[in-house]
Every structure is written in structure tokens, then in C-alpha cells.
Amino acid sequence: MSSFNPKEFENKWKEKWLSEKLYKASVDKSKKKFYSLYSFPYPSGAGLHVGHVEGMVANDIVARYYRMKGYNTTLPMGWDSFGLPAENYAIKTGIPPKQSTEEVIPSFIDQINNVGISVDWDKEVGAHRPDYYKWTQWLFIQLFKNGLAYKANVRVNWCPKDQTVLANEQVINGRCERCDTPVEQKEMSQWQFKITAYADRLHHDLDKVDWPESTKLMQRNWIGKSEGTTVNFKIKAAENEVGSFEIFTTRIDTIFGCTYTALSPENQILQQIKDNISNWSDVEAYINQARNKTDLQRQTDKEKSGVKLEGVMAINPFNNQEVPIYVVDYVLNTYGTGAIMAVPAHDERDMEFALKFDIPIKNVIIPTQQEYISYIARKWSNDFDKFLTQIQKFNPVYIKKTNDEVLFKFNAEFIDEFIEYATDSVEGQYAWHDAVSESEAVIVFGNDKDEFGGTDVARIPKFLEDERTWLKMKDFEEGVRQYKSLWEMLYNSDYKEKVCPTNYGTLINSDKFDGLSSQEAASKMQEWLEKEGIGSKKTTYRLRDWLVSRQRYWGCPIPIVYDPQGNPHALEEKDLPLLLPEDVDFKPTGESPIARSESFKKLAEEKYGKGWHFEVDTMDTFVDSSWYFLRYCSPDATDVFARTEDMNYWLPTDLYMIGVEHTVLHCLYSRFFTKFLYDQKLINFDEPFYKMRHMGLILGSDGRKMSKRWGNVINPNTEVEKYGADTLRMYEMFMGPLEDPKPWNDRTESGVFRFLSKVWTLNDKVAESIDNENATKQQRIVNKLVKKISDDIDDLSFNTAVAKFMEATNSLASFEKVDRLSWSVFLRLLAPFAPFITEELWNLNGFEYSIHTQSWPEYNSSLNIEEQVTIAIQINGKLRATLNIDFDSEESSVVEKAMILDQVKKFVVGEPKKVIYIKNKVLNIVI
RNA sequence: GCUGCGGUGGUGGAAUGGUAUACACGACGGACUUAAAAUCCGUUGCCCUUUAGGGCGUGUGGGUUCGAGUCCCACCCGCAGUACCA
Secondary structure, eight states, X not given: OOOOOGGGTHHHHHHHHHHHTTTOOOOOTTSOEEEEEEOOOOOOTTOOXXXXXXXXXXXXXXXXXXXXXXXXXXXXXXXXXXXXHHHHHHHHHOOOHHHHHHHHHHHHHHHHHHTTOOOOXXXXXXXXXXXXXXXXXXXXXHHHHTTOEEEEEEEEEEETTTTEEEOGGGEETTEETTTOOBOEEEEEEEEEEOGGGGHHHHHHGGGGSXXXXXXXXXXXXXXXXXXXXXXXXXXEETTEEEEEEXXXXXXXXXXXXXXXXXXXXXXXXXXXXXXXXXXXXXXXXXXXXXXXXXXXXXXXOOSOOEEEEEEEEEEETTTTEEEEEEEETTSOTTSTTSEEEEOGGGOHHHHHHHHHHTOOOOOOEEXXXXXXXXXXXXXXXXXXXXXXXXXXXXXXXXXXXXXXXXEXXXXXXXXXXXXXHHHHHHTTSSEEEEEOOTTSOEEEEEOSSXXXXXXXXXXXXXXOOOHHHHHHHHHHOTGGGGSSSHHHHHHXXXXXXXXXXXXXXXXXXXXXXXXXXXXXXXXXXXXHHHHHTSEEEEEEOSOOOEEOEEOOSSSOBOOEEEOTTOOEEEOOGGGOOOOOOSSOOOOXXXXXXXXXXXXXXXXXXXXXXXXXXXXXXXXXXXXXXXXXXXXXXXXXXXXXXXXXXHHHXXXXXXXXXXXXXXXXXXXHHHHHHHHHHHHTTSOXXXXXXXXXXXXXXXXXXXXXXXXXXXXXXXOHHXXXXXXXXXXXXXXXXXXXXXTSOEEOOHHHHHHHHHHHHHHHHHGGGEESOOOHHHHHHHHHHHHHHHHXXXXXXXXXXXXXXXXXXXXXXXXXXXXXXXXXXXXXXXHHHHTTTOHHHHHHHHHHTTOOSOGGGSOOOOOOGGGGOOSEEEEEEEETTEEEEEEEEETTOOHHHHHHHHHTSHHHHHXXXXXXXXXXXXXXXXXXXXX
């Protein structure tokens, strides 16, 4: 037969499948369903890239597998077509986004079909089409009616280049996610969705879904749930109480260590008590300065800053101690209560601030006794080597040595012995030494180096208030003088963690709570607070409401109309969709482009009367993509966003392939919408995506991210042209684990082409009847393959599946003839991976069309029995020989056979101590 | 800093506590060819050795086990997310 030339048949099958709608799936309650979802692609002018292909092929293999297993399977596709790139393209070229978008979509569809993705095209949707965004608007209105969409004046992130508002999530390191421009702060009235109302459920329900743990964790971090306590602090001016404020803390157990409190610059209480603040002008100046700082500046300002409020003090309700109040910009108004109690001894930020402003530091926690104690010793004299040998007697568990430094750890029980030893070794060695007390420190500082810290052996005290130690050291060491206190010196040394322990432990200096563990103390303190009515337990979230207004043209219009007084009203359902006007100049000016549309203005006045006008902002495109998987269920519905019956049948999705970069935002928003609709009783599930997996980034052959800049971009079209779709598909699956980033390699790709050519050639050997013995051998080969491939698809372990196909092909190729029955099994197994070549060979062999609607081969466990196996013979765990034995042989017969091997006789003299036999695997003789 | 993931030949990568390096690429040798490409066959972790064989090997150091890439402890390095979140 001819050589393997995919061009000769790929097009033929592609067109046949499409015209027959081979992959169409409708609701059929008599069958189990499988919903394979690929993330809503953005139809960019650059076309499909190899990363899309990777994810789609994974979706496709699983979909084809389930289809063959008899599931009613759908793999829908649509377009996340609103968004900045099309608008920016329009600004550059003058071509309207609607036109450019509609022009690219057909080529996307074509490319997807060319790689043989089994898409159910009857379900196609596009976010920019009125029949879709009518329902995006409808959903907005439902949120509005339920108080979950509201307009508020907020300080927003503003990108000066894109001239638009950005959600917090779209700000990366203080820069715009898209164009990398530093983000500015701007006060604006903006629409927001109250996603925070769902924070707890969004956090909690992650337990229900099968997602990579790391993804769940990222999402949990984003929601940032933390459980803590609020406490009311009274404010005193002179002898009068002038107000109070609430602080939030997760470490109520440290409250006796509170030596100051701090308010965020935006905290409203400041305005209320300003008459009592004697240095108000300084405070006000600081507040204004903080307000003007961008997030980027706040982040880069490492130095703590703040102003003390003169004339007022706060009262710690636990000990009635008066502590100063500061206004600082390291306290955020958007988290907790915008006020904190500061405990320098147990919080790094508070410690840094306290050191800078000379605020007392009070230790109230002894960390839970550690099993090991670490020491660092630096070389101080020639006796250092002797010192090193002698520390062996403390049984150190770990020693790291460099030329002049040693780090070692030993069991805490040796502490006293060590203090004694260190004292003896170091005394008189040009060193100063002080063992402060049993429970505190060994501090040994050498003086034979110019700089402080050149030599030391130290166990750092848990609470350092020993002025004596400090003064002595200060006399002693030149270097110490640069620090104001022992705290500061040690905090800036290797012993940071020792002087500022931030973990839980046992309370000290805390009155009646002394001796309790952090956990016990916390609950007793909370109880007391609640009884006194001055505090309570509180859960806070880092998550903030979702800002959806965008001052851009190419997005879904917000379905709100304002009356002449400026009050917002939701549009009625019969007036939807509110069409995106086309008489618009989309050049960005900072104002929404739609504001300049005459037809838009006119429409509002005609419909509602003079002075009425529509909202001119459009929605964040994440709104469009938060419900597309629902629309796929009923893409033709005109009276509802999707039919309840259809959604309840198809959802939740059974496999969602999406890049890891989209998981935090898109998935969070989609989950929010789903939960809202569940609460509205429109659907009966409250998590949209059951199983989710990610595809790793495909890098250029130089190991860098694919980019025009590096000239390392691989275009799937070119690869299909060169090798055919099946090769591209199988190569991308063979590259490595699905979720890993992996570089492109042309050579490996051509290796996959060689493999498919081998399959093609092997087809020539297929014979109607071959002898029984060889037929059985081949049936065993493919039978084993059935199990391996099924398992690998279940695990999404496609790289190993491809390897197994290669192995099986090599085995079959060693036969004169190939058994037709085995061949039909082999082709069906390969069909999800290489749909074109398998359909062609299936047809050439005269099997019933189409291979893709055939049933998945069954694994026959009785066929699997092996006659012979090779086992390893080990002596003391070391491989010395291998041995062929009958399958499932008894231990005694195996030992007998092993003992007469030369390799064994050589090592085993007399009776072995022990013999371990693992059936069909290994025999280990211990001598 | 914190959190998570990872570290295996020249390369991409395999390996339910049981023969480490499957499969593929590359390299080397050979066949075919006037030649090249393609194709086919063989070799390919490192070191010693003529063969036979031996020693060493999954980032480092310990531990558990008859047996560790895999489990435990500590450390080093890389990648990703996140960053004044109280």
C-alpha cells in the first residue's frame, strides 16, 4: 500500500463528520451524560495557538473515550469575543470590533476542525452577539434586584494607558495586567457585584470539587478567610472618654503585649476625634500624603511610616493600660476594621514600627518548647576546630560546616550541659560571654574581629529586657553601637525569629491568663469580651466586591437607565437587549466611548423621557465568561438565559480544561454566578465545574515563552500541513505530563510521525485468519493495552498512553501477519488520540463506519494470565541475577531454582539468614 | 518573607516501597545508495575491565526497611502564586 500521507484522507473525514453532525448531542435522560468543557477562547487575530491545541485535544480524547463508552457526550465551543484586543485593533486600524471579530471566528472554527476536535457546533455561542449578551444583561438585572449589584463611589485602580478601571485582580505588582503601565488611584462611581456575600460558601464549597490542590489553595488564599476577634478600645483625651474604635486581630492571645494601636489613614474615627488631637495638622498632612500614594508606591516604601496622635490615648480593656494611637499606612482600611492593636514582640510589622518609633516591646508568648535547639558558631580562634570535635558529644542531628562557620542542632535536653561547655570553651578566648540565666541565653561574642557579629555563639533569650546585658555588650563591641537597643540588634541578625516569635505558645505577662496555651487563652478572652459586650469573634475575608464597570466600548452595555435625578433603574426584560451602539468613536479619552453616541442618547430620551440616559460604561468581560457554560446547554433559548432542564442535565461539567492563569478569577466569578442562580432556584447544582485540570504552557524550542519577539512561535496550521493533525495531536500529548510546562521539539514531533507511519504500514499485515498461537499472542498484547490506555485516559496521563501505543506497535510489527480482530481493538483504542488515521484504516479494513461511534473495547481479565515471568534475584537487596519462572510459582520452587544459579552460589555460603519472596516480582536472599 | 510544586542519562521524560532510566529524541557503528535523504539493524547512565564481571549512580546529609527515586527528618537549589490581610 501507499506510504502514510495524512493529506489524502484528513479533509475527507473532517467534512463527512461535520456534514453528518457526528458529534451532536442533545439532552437524553435515558443516557448518562459527559460534558467536556474547554475554557472560553478569545478569538484573536493571531489564530489558534499550540496551547489551545493541547487543552482541546485533552478535552477531545476524554470526550471521544466517553462517547465510545456509551455516554451522551458533548464538547461545546464558543467565543469570549468582547474585550480589549479587538478594541485596540479598532483604534489602530479603524475597523469596527464587530466586523474584525466576526471575520476571525470562521478561521478559528476551521482550525479547530482541522485538528479533529469533536466539537458539537450546534452549541456555538459568542459573547458579543446580542442573543447572548441580552442574557448577560438579564443576569446583571437579577443581581441588581437582589441587592447584589450596586453602584458606589470607590477609589479605583486606573490604567492611564488603557484609560480604564481595573479590578484588583487585574493589577499585577501595581501594574496593569495587559499593558504593564503603573496603575493610578482614582475616585469614581462604579458598579460592583457583591461577591463578598458569598465569601464563606466560595471558600467552604471548594471541598466539593475535584480540582488540583494547588488551584484550590490559590483560590482559598484569594478569598483569604481568617478567623479572629474584634475588640473595642476606648479613646481618652485628658481624663475624658471621647470615643472608641474597634480593632481586628487573629491573635487575641497576645493582647497583653499590645504597646500601641494603629489606625489606617482612611479610618473615619480620625475625623470624629480630630478636635482632641493636638497635632491634627501633622496628622492631616500624613493622611493626605497616604491617600495620594499609589499602591505601587505603598508597596515599594519598605520603611514604616506613621504619626502619633498627640493628646489622645487608647485603653486596652484587658489591663486598662493606656497605649498611644498612631495613624499608619501599613494598616489597610479595606481589611478587618481598619484598626489594629500592635504587638511588637509577636508581629514583624509591629516590631519594625516599634523599633523605629522607640515604642516598648513586651513579650507575652513563649513559643511551644522546641525539640531541637540550633546554634551557630563562627570561628573565633585556633581552638575552633577543637570546639567542633567536642560538640559531637551533644549528638548533633545536623551539622553544616563552612570554612569558618558551623551550624548544628541538638536535642533540647542538652541545653544546660551546653551552656556549661560553651562557657568553658570561650572564656578567655578574646571573647565575652554571658549566660544570663537558665531559661534565657548563652551569648558569646568575640572581640577579635573589627566588626560586631564576627564571632558568636548564641542561644537567644525568649524575652530580653536585660539592660545589664545590653550595656555590657555596648561597652564591649564597636559594632553594637549602630543599634539603639538589644532588640533592634538581634532583630537585624540571624536571630530575628527568636526575638519576634510569631507562632503560638504559652502565655506569660498576661495576668490571669498566664500559663494557658494560645488556643485556650484565645477562647477564654473571647468569652470575656462577649460577656462584657466589648468584642466578639469575627471572620474576615481578603476578598473584595467585584468591580464590573469598564470605560470601554467593546463590551456588554450595562442595562441601567438613570432618571433626571440620577437614580438608577434596571431595564425591563422586554427592553433587552440594550444594543451596543455603532455610531461611536472608540478612541479612549477616559470617558466611556458610548457616551458620545447620539443614537444611544436619543434612544433613552425617546423611551423614557427627557433627562433620562443610559449607563455608558460596559461590563468587565469576566461577566460574559461567568456563565457561558450554562448557555451552551440551550444556545437557542430566546425566552430564558438557558433552560433549567437542560442545565440540570448537563451540569456540572465533567472535565474542565483551563490554563492555570485563569483559575483564580474566572472560576471564582463563575462559582459566584452559579451559587446565585442556585439560590434563585433556577438550577439544582451549586458548583459549576466538578473536575478541573490545567494544561501547562508550551514553550518555544529555546525554552522561552513563545513570542513573536523571540521568533519561536509554532503555528498549528504549519504543523498540520507538515505532518497532519494526528501527528500534531499525539505529539502534543507525548511531550510530557499535561500540566507541566514543556519546550517544543521538532525532532520528537517527527518521531511521532514515524510512529503513525508504522501504524499505517502495519495495516498491510492485517490478515483475515492467522494461526491460533500468534493470534492469541496478539490478543494478549492488545488486551493489556485496553487496560493501560483506559487507565491512562482516566488519569489524563496521555504521555504514557502514547508510549504504550508505541510499544504495542513495535510488538505487533514483529509478527508476519496481524490478526484482524486484535487490529480492530488496537484501532479503537487509538481512535480518541488519532481520529483521522484510525477512521481511514477502519474503513480500509471494511469495518462499519464510523470508528468514533463504535464501543470502547472491553478488557478481558481471563486473557491476561501470563505463562512465564522474569523475576529479580537479589542478595542483600542488591540485584545479582534474573530468573524466568512460571507465573505464580510457589516460593519453595523459586528458591530452589535460584540457589543453583552461579551468581547466587558465588555469594551465598551456607544457610541464608532470611529469604523474602514477593510473588512474580523479586526474591531477596539475606546473608 | 510566606504558601505550594518540583530536582532522575546528552535531551523530553517513565517507574502501586520490589530488576531505576520505559517510550521518544539525539549521538555512535552498520546495511541499502554513485552520493545524500528516507528506511532498516545494532550500541548508548558513569567508572574499571579483553571477556566474564565488578564498583558507583535519581540535588545534599541522616533515618526507617530484607529492599528507598518513592516513606520520615534536616538542608541546598529551581519554578509558580502571593505579598504590609493584623
